[in-house]
Amino acid sequence: MRKVYRLQAIGGSYYIALPKEWLKRFGLGKGSHVEVVIEDDGTLRIKPIEIQEEVQEELSKIEVEVQDRETLFSLLITLYLRGYDIISLRFKGSAIASAIRDAVNRAKNILLGFEIVDEDSSSIVLQVLSSSDTEIHTLIKNMYRISRSMYLDSIVALIERDAEKAYSVEARDQDLNRLYFYITRVIRKKVVSGIVEPKELLKLVDLRMVVKAIEEIGDDAKKVAKIVQEVILNDIEIDINNAEKLKMYVDELDEIYRNIVNKIEKVVPLPELLESLYTCEKIRSGLHNFRKDLIEKDPKALTLLSEAIYSYEDIATHVYDIISLISSSI
CATH class of the missing domain: 2.10.260 (Pemi-like Protein 1; Chain: D)
Structure with missing residues (x-):
């Protein structure tokens, strides 16, 4: 005003x-x-x-009269992402109580630091117990480590036909999602605080896009893990030479990913960024051509392997997006 x-x-x-x-x-x-x-x-x-502190606490509390238990789960996620620290749920009747607790437990499974701190027959009080001043860059690096382990273990599981490793990749996706939701929450709280400087505000927007790209890397790694499970379950033969060739591309992409995530907090010379973008696109293009050649040779037998390659193409695209969000200097 x-x-x-x-x-x-x-x-x-x-x-x-x-x-x-x-x-x-x-x-x-x-x-x-x-x-x-x-x-x-x-x-x-x-x-x-x-x-x-009392002003902050007042701003971060909300009380909800639960009318529709079907939409409660999505409502809890929305309130969490909007930065509310304490959410009080009020409801009437034992019939609805069970459904509400189910929705609360589902939300707790995917939202970091979300815990029940008080409960009775007509109410449940939830609080985010994690610190509000958590370092965003530290959390992003935690996400990076999980996503990296997922796509590396997926290709190893394919080569070694290791079903247990493939299942562990799928399980890690939930941990990655918990971090993604939490970082999004932390960023949104900072943005709406009204005390963030314009330059920091722009950086927060970029970081929000970075964590989304990392979350999508995990999603694509999970797809590869599911493909590996299907290959092993159905005893499908995969040419080891093709699998090893895919791993070569993955290792090259991993080197770019490792290098760029360690520079998220820094200002990188523009020529170095352009070189990383060029290399990443070269890897993505190589994966695309590799997949295209395999499909032309034997469209039916190579369907699953080509799907795995396609997922790594997508991972290369996400890494490219992350590189483009790094601050640069001429």
């Missing part, structure tokens, strides 16, 4: 009154500290340094 204020002069200094609604929003008063920044365009920006 735009308002015009008149400058006041006291002695040799000039003063301006701050909007009461702004002070109330952040719990500021006499003695509170604020940061004053003069932007290049002459804009004067005032940012609260300290926000009262």
Whole structure:
């Protein structure tokens, strides 16, 4: 909201009154500290340094009267992602209570730090117990490690015909999703806080896209793991030479992925980024041509292997997207 204020002069200094609604929003008063920044365009920006804990707590609570148990699961995910720390569910009747608890348990399985802290016959109180100041870059690197282990283990499981390893890849996808939802929540809380600087806001948007790409890498690795399970279950023969060739491409892609994720927090020279983009696209193109050649040779027998190659093509695309989001300098 735009308002015009008149400058006041006291002695040799000039003063301006701050909007009461702004002070109330952040719990500021006499003695509170604020940061004053003069932007290049002459804009004067005032940012609260300290926000009262009781104000934060009030903003992060919500109470819900449960009317439709069918949509409760998706509602819990939405409230979690919007940054609510405490969610109180109110309901009537024992008939609906069981369905509500089922939805709550499903949400707990995929949402990091989401726990029941109070419960009775007509209410359940959920709270996100994880710290709100968790370092985003640390969480992203955790996601990266899980996604990387998934696509590497999937190709090894294919070569070694290791069903147990393939099943473990599928199980890891849930851990990856939990981190994805949590990082999305942390980023959204920062964005809506109203105290994030414009440059940091842009970086947060980029990081949100990075974690989505990493989550999709996990999804594609899971697809490969399912293909491996089908190959083993149905005793389908895969030419070991083709599998080894696929692993060669995966190893090349892995080198790019490892290198770029370690630079997410840094500003990378533009020529280096362009070289990474070129190499990544070259790998993706190589996978595409490899798959195309196999299909032309024997369309029926190579269906599953070609599907696995296609998933790694998609992984290469996601890695390319991550590279394009890294900050660069000319």
